[in-house]
Amino acid sequence: MLLDDHIRERWERSGVALVRQGERMHTERAYLHACLNAAGSQLHLSRPLFDLKGKSLEGSPLSRMFQSAPALPPPLPVTEVEAGLTGEVGEHVQMRASLELSRQKLQVSGHHGQVQVKVPQNHLWSPSQLVKFGSCRFHWMAEKVLKLLPFPEVEKTLQRATEGTFYHKVLEELLRPHLGIRPNPRTLLLELPGAFERAENVLLENGELPPLPHWPFQHHELLENLKNFVKSHYFMLQGTLPQQLEVPIEHTLQLKNGPFSYRGIVDRIEQTKHGTTVIDYKSRNYISELRRPDGSKLELQLPLYLMAVGGQLGRYLSILNREKHLLRTVGPAHTDKGYVWEDHKKEVMDFLEDTVEQLSQGNFQPTPSESACKYCDYGSLCRVRAGQA
Numbered sequence: 001m002l003l004d005d006h007i008r009e010r011w012e013r014s015g016v017a018l019v020r021q022g023e024r025m026h027t028e029r030a031y032l033h034a035c036l037n038a039a040g041s042q043l044h045l046s047r048p049l050f051d052l053k054g055k056s057l058e059g060s061p062l063s064r065m066f067q068s069a070p071a072l073p074p075p076l077p078v079t080e081v082e083a084g085l086t087g088e089v090g091e092h093v094q095m096r097a098s099l100e101l102s103r104q105k106l107q108v109s110g111h112h113g114q115v116q117v118k119v120p121q122n123h124l125w126s127p128s129q130l131v132k133f134g135s136c137r138f139h140w141m142a143e144k145v146l147k148l149l150p151f152p153e154v155e156k157t158l159q160r161a162t163e164g165t166f167y168h169k170v171l172e173e174l175l176r177p178h179l180g181i182r183p184n185p186r187t188l189l190l191e192l193p194g195a196f197e198r199a200e201n202v203l204l205e206n207g208e209l210p211p212l213p214h215w216p217f218q219h220h221e222l223l224e225n226l227k228n229f230v231k232s233h234y235f236m237l238q239g240t241l242p243q244q245l246e247v248p249i250e251h252t253l254q255l256k257n258g259p260f261s262y263r264g265i266v267d268r269i270e271q272t273k274h275g276t277t278v279i280d281y282k283s284r285n286y287i288s289e290l291r292r293p294d295g296s297k298l299e300l301q302l303p304l305y306l307m308a309v310g311g312q313l314g315r316y317l318s319i320l321n322r323e324k325h326l327l328r329t330v331g332p333a334h335t336d337k338g339y340v341w342e343d344h345k346k347e348v349m350d351f352l353e354d355t356v357e358q359l360s361q362g363n364f365q366p367t368p369s370e371s372a373c374k375y376c377d378y379g380s381l382c383r384v385r386a387g388q389a
Helices: 005-013 021-038 061-066 080-085 091-104 127-135 137-145 160-178 185-206 215-231 301-309 341-360
Strands: 241-255 258-272 275-282 289-291 297-299 313-318 326-330
Touching (some): 021 061, 160 185, 160 215, 160 258, 241 301, 258 301, 275 301, 297 301, 297 341, 301 313
């Protein structure tokens, strides 16, 4: 009996379960695919021709399709993957597997990372670029030469880079009206909410502060963090005279192999009893240092800034570390026991000389370490991971 759509709809509303032909065919096709995947070599299909009373049965729409199906094509040749699954692995496959295992053990080949890339002598470096190059030349080459981009992520909360930009902008708005004068700490604290609002409006307008669902909650948290920072006596030492904010610099050093140019942005330049002082804000405790093979660390950013502006003292200030807002001090005027500016400066210059030499040789070999590989976006390209050693 054939049922039209109106009868089917009325019966289904009454609770009668009717299987439509399309649904039945879809279910049958799913069973067929499962059988095809489970079959070892051959698959035999059968169907009943008669019911229990001897009445002839028609085949389902899917089974009727097999009566006119074309003959199967000849089997395809066995691929390397299929052969490998049966244990038959070719010599060249074994060589590639051995190479991958050696990379996981940090045994890189002599040509790994060797690229004929000519970096022009007038290339402008930045302290962050130099740290990346010193930590892992391959990472620098993948990002700066090949210009490979990491996979984008959907932002739900304020990312650390954006958070740092926001802190910098608020402090710039706060201190700009006080350039050339010695500000009162209490006045700065009273003016902070207004500076916060101005910075928020500027960054929202130019797109640097994305609209985020949790921003109202983060707004209050960031303002409280800045209040604690501005209240600290490390934020503005007594007698300090702020001169410039967010200063773009560009400087060239004369090395043995020619000029070396770099650029950057100095957060704050001020005059203190020590002379010209450079301030660099850090959101937390991280200072971009180069970890050398012997385990020692080399700090590059403030020494390069001091050489560019002729400064006497450089100070890293942490915005969020309430117990230790002053992270580190460097420079000719820093006389703490165990620190010698001339030694620090020489180590920086030696590193720059080595950087120029490695560039001239086209040497971008990976130098894996826990610090270099932890947040690296190019591990799938490099295939050498420190954590696998």
